Amino acid sequence: MAAKTEESTLGYEQARDELIEVVRRLEAGGTTLEESLALWERGEELAKVCRRWLEGARARLDAALSESEAEPTADEDEN
Known part of the structure; x- marks a missing residue:
């Protein structure tokens, strides 16, 4: 069980380097x-x-892109 705790506390760079x-x-x-x-x-x-770190990063990027696409731009506000 200690390995699972250790895994959850490893950062991406640490895991990658190891x-x-x-x-x-x-x-x-x-x-x-x-x-x-x-x-x-x-x-x-x-x-x-x-893989978990990269999937989490991808999800955050996708969410940020979705938010920016959903927000009206300044040009759209003027129309």
Whole structure:
């Protein structure tokens, strides 16, 4: 359960940087099967954290764009 709490407090940059390190270690090889599996699982968790942050950012951008499209411009107010 501690991993879930940690995941929710990780910022995007932290998760991304750790994911980069996990991938680097996996690509370098030299780890046992058990270590590789643990790294893979951690990478999956970190990827989910990054995905949630990016989806949240996309939702905020979409909401902001919708708001700006719904607001009348100065030209529309004059007509």
